[in-house]
Amino acid sequence: MRPFVYERAEEARSAVAAVADRPDAMYLGGGTNLVDLMRLGVAEPARLVDVSRLPYDTVGVRPDGALRIGAAVRNSDLAAHPAVRRAHPLLAQALLAGASGQVRNMATVGGNLLQRTRCAYFQDITKPCNKRNPGSGCPAREGDHRNLAIIGHSEACVATHPSDMAVALAALDAVVHLEGRDGPRTLPLTELYRLPGDDPRRDTVLDPADLITEVTVPALSFGGRSHYRKVRDRASFAFAVVSVAAALDVAGGVVRDCRIAFGAIAPVPWRARRAEEALRGAPATEDAFAAAARAELGQARPLRDNAFKVPLARNLLVRTLTELVVA
């Protein structure tokens, strides 16, 4: 691990200033991902600005029903919050599926959104990786990619985004609130992330000095009818092989509205707008759900060893939506 300076931020503006001046400074939240990456030598900040004690540690409900989530709220507290469990069960489920109790007790909302990929080549500094070392190549394309992307990837990078929570938030049209060099601004969560294209270095559109302060989740009338479902290689505490976040509004056997996002199949939390489009007004049947899955996954371009994710994602979506009809 490279030596670094540690400082604790007292308020947001000074934190932004502390990072804005220095190209190799980084924010530290719960540390569950960054401390690990530093130990692996993947992240080598010269200065860590600890923002975990900034006063963004509460969850509230706005008069319009939108959920306000402070960026420093711990994953365990968010998952347990009554408003989340009642109005957005898929979010609580995603958080609980995300990690062990000990890790949830540390991990923050802001940090969770900015997790780096679990691609083995990204994590191993002795290997080429276009994300970590631009231009060095992507050994995953020909090498071990069983759990990497089937959609949205590029020649340069086939990594997946590891977060469960972000998948639920992507489905919920969450909005990210930022404090940056030029003051505060907001961004839809689905626009926070960027596809790798020719330049996989950055996972998001953020400037290094941008500090996530809050996430808002607009009210969703049918948010109570939602699930987050995750397939993984063991019963608990493993990254997703495929996951689905879905909310469904059904009346008279017809889908009035829905929200769908996939996890672990793309470089970003994958909002499935084509599937949603196909479903609105369609009968709430397994056939229609399968057709919606095909509409989305028809774009998939699986690699040699991960084609199984296509049917798996389809089966998981059909299963999840079917359950929501029954629920």
Add this chain to the structure above:
Amino acid sequence: MTGIDTRAAEGARSAQGIGQSAPRPDGVLKVTGEFAYSSDLWLDDMVWGATLRSPHPSALIRSIDVGPALAMPGVLAVLTHEDVPGDPFYGLERRHQPVLAVDRVRYQGEPVALVAADHPERARRAAAAIVVDYEVTEAVTDARRAAFDPACPRVHEEGNVLRHQPVRTGSVFEAPVVVSGEYEVGMQDQAFLGPESGLAVPAEDGGVDLYIATQWLHVDRDQIAPCLGLPAEKVRLTLAGVGGAFGAREDLSMQVHACMLALRTGRPVKIVYGREESFFGHVHRHPARMRYEHGATRDGRLVYVKAEILLDGGAYCSSSPAVVGNAASLGVGPYEVGNVAVDAYGVYTNNPPCGAMRGFGAVQACFAYESQMDLLAEACGLSPVEIRRRNAVSQGSHLITGQLIDAPAPLADMLTELESFPLPATTGTGSDLRDLPGGVSQTTRGEGVRRGVGYGVGIKNICFSEGFDDYSTARVRVEATPDGPHALVHTAAAEVGQGLVTVQAQIARTELAELGVEEVTLVPADTSVGSAGSSSASRQSYMTGGAVKTACEAVRERFRELAAGHPGLSPAELVERFGPLEETREYRHRPTRPMDPLTGQGDSHTQLALCVHRAVVDVDVELGLVKVVELAAVQDVGRVLNLLALEGQIHGGSAQGLGLALMEEVQVVDGRVRNPSFTDYLIPTILDMPPMRMSILENADPAAPYGLRGAGEPPTLSSTPAIAAAVRAATGRPLPRVPIRPQDIALP
């Protein structure tokens, strides 16, 4: 360091002899955080060692420049192969593994250079600053090519086949019913939780004292001392707390390295591997590729078995020859069959070195022969239990090596009992969703879930085989204390978690009861007493248990002579007047013989142990998720010494078998390990392991102390094929490879 006082266990009753579930004497220390594991050791002027490892599976070393590392602050020493004081090679069976790479590296992770510094992070950074100029060469990564392609480069001069062991008997290789298959077992990691670590302290006599977590102190010492250029008596080893072993501590890891740095710097040197380094620091279970053909009569009686078992030993020998011997001699399982052609091969490649892991060699073969028995059952229209019962060995049968099974081996009865256990209730709609496949992810409410039941049978050799002169040593001393006679038991046997310390004290209490001994103290295991042999091959209750028993009997014999001469004195008075009474004894099991190199024939095994498993699984066939609902086991242990500890061995062994069946594999691509972390190498969690039902039989082996039979390994053999069979039953898929992963069973 002080001994473990067995009175320290709160709630321990006196007179906790054999057969009682005596609590662990080190239990209180372990639950209060006071037990000193090898990674917890600490001395005031201690410094830290770090290891630079090869990033390449195969390369020549052109040059090593240690200058940049030496120039860094806090660095005390940087060492390469040129600094090895004595023999530059070590090894369990073949002394050919370099202490530090000399002119080439043969696997990714091979140690190249060492650093000592005043902070572990500084040591790591300095190691990273060493400049090694490699010339990368072609890596041999395919075991079949390594074994059979004459054009394949040689990993070692001797050639790539390190051992080929045939077994030949009979001449009939035709039968009415024939089934065949090709099977694979992935590379499993022992994944003990306490990483490799130890503390080397330079001594005034020019020697070194090493506090170390290991499985066999004496064979460590006998490898270390020549490398250091020191006589054995100047290399003194003491067992530090061991955080699990399972075979991974049978070979050396950081032992010579820490001693070299301590002797060079004159300071105590501590080395502790991180988890990633641990994956490179010890051997793994051999991955295996196996071809089997079974011939049988129409009513399911075995006529012949042909098998080819290919075991990838990786870059160095380790204990591969023994693994090949086990796979060959036990290659058809505990079944009677008169015509056999088995060929087991151990092969060098540039993959990670493989060696001992719980059940070594027998585990791999068991997956294949049990898969075959299920195919045969189907071909003959018999149930999986019936096909096994019809061919089961029993006392009086012969192994394919010609060895007579002269102790009880009631396999048919074990299967009948296993089959009689009630099946768990069907998990369906309405039950706790967490009990369904997908567990806490709640991926199903019962849709797409199919139940499967499978059986597995395994046979394992207990103690060392093939003519090895195996023994254990115990020193027992009874002395007077104000509380009455007290026993000290001293052996070099490694307590690795299995509970040997508990059993040793129980034996001493039992054998010394007539001396009035209730309190027993175990002297820390070290090399000042004779060798105890290895804590492996399920052998320590047998061997060190036997040694403690024998030494106690010798003490008791002297006591009886004294008592006869002084009839008026109480035991306590006798011990007070004539004590201390001390005796040291070596214990040997009956001799074994090598396997014939051409036919494999010979009485190669000391003892044989059987375990049978039934697995019940629910499989979500749409999502590829498996939930093991229940594991049931029947095991014959000869004699129960400590039921609580024994059950723990069966639970733990079964869990490791479950891991191999469903998730565990060190993934090696082009000679490089892709998942050296607990994030990416998955072992079962408490949510993966189901409740177990078990029955323990006590059919004594007359040749063994108390009639006991080693118990640690057998459950690891049979749980894997039982689970695989259950998943096959649920899915109808052939599943010829473990671990079985979601993509192998999810419906397209």
Add this chain to the structure above:
Amino acid sequence: MRLNFTVNGRATAVDDVWEGESLLYVLRERAGLPGAKNACEQGECGSCTVYLDGSPVCACLVAAGQAEGREVRTVEGLGGPGRLDPLQEAFVECGAVQCGFCTPGLLVQAHDLLERVTHPSDAEIREALAGNLCRCTGYEKILDAVRLAAERKAAAR
């Protein structure tokens, strides 16, 4: 840097801490508390579980500076010889300890469960302990121990 925090109820100051050290390293190598174990350094195995301001966390993932001014409770703070917590007693009695390397972390995590839930179901115990790996026991005896401790704690209330 200097680190001030409270460990097992005692105000503690540690000097010469390097910023890159974890709370686990500080506890083990600087504060003389080796009870919490380092087995994976990634928060995957739970062997380093300690209470941080009353919540169990993986100490290996807490940067030293993050512990400034906070309260830490380790396995050593649950109870010592002669004054064992019922959970510690139950682990010894039920055979939940083999090599014991996972034990300190499991004890802290299970202790937290029993503080929150008086009569946990098996499913609740399993879910709470899913972040603590054990390689020796197959977890059965650990379940036994947590059930027994829950009974005893409830009876003592």
